[in-house]
Amino acid sequence: MNAVDLHSGDDLRELYRELILDHARNPRHFGKIDHPTHTAEGINPLCGDKLRLSVRVDRHGNIADASFEGSGCAISVASASLLTDMIIGVPVAQALTCFDIVTQRLTAPDVDHERDIGIDLSKIKALDGVREFPSRVKCATLAWHALRSAMHGQTAPVSTE
Ligand code: ZN
Numbered sequence: 001m002n003a004v005d006l007h008s009g010d011d012l013r014e015l016y017r018e019l020i021l022d023h024a025r026n027p028r029h030f031g032k033i034d035h036p037t038h039t040a041e042g043i044n045p046l047c048g049d050k051l052r053l054s055v056r057v058d059r060h061g062n063i064a065d066a067s068f069e070g071s072g073c074a075i076s077v078a079s080a081s082l083l084t085d086m087i088i089g090v091p092v093a094q095a096l097t098c099f100d101i102v103t104q105r106l107t108a109p110d111v112d113h114e115r116d117i118g119i120d121l122s123k124i125k126a127l128d129g130v131r132e133f134p135s136r137v138k139c140a141t142l143a144w145h146a147l148r149s150a151m152h153g154q155t156a157p158v159s160t161e
Pocket of ligand 1: 138
């Protein structure tokens with residue numbers, strides 16, 4: 001395989017599909033963390049996705065640890081897994097910028113999202129495929145809405161409906 005093949009659309013889609021399936025089958029940071037400072041529950045009634053996100057913010061305002069529990073479709077689990085992978089070690093403000101970028105990428109794809117915020121966003125592109133399926137966008141953004149809700153200290157579950 002040469003470099004040109006690797007960058008053709010179909011191969012990229014295949015790569016992203018594999019990344020999603022990998023995260024769905026082997027979710028990272030699944031379970032509980034010690035002494036979470038922020039938690040929030042996200043519910044997507046349309047699909048039946050239900051997850052709880054837990055985050056521990058240290059005294060410097062950085063996300064020291066994060067995890068999620070619950071169950072849902074492959075997209076929602078993979079997205080939560082990617083989210084926790086991305087935000088650990090990141091300042092809270094930057095994680096919330098990630099929320100903006102991810103939700104904008106999926107809901108307003110014609111906006112320029114190639115902002116450099118010092119975080120590797122390449123894996124998030126794996127979620128771009130769900131744009132074509134509006135009902136799945138809610139699966140993909142569920143964990144991110146839970147993140148924002150947790151950071152804002154909301155106690156009621158965040159629902160996509
Ligand atoms: Zn779902």
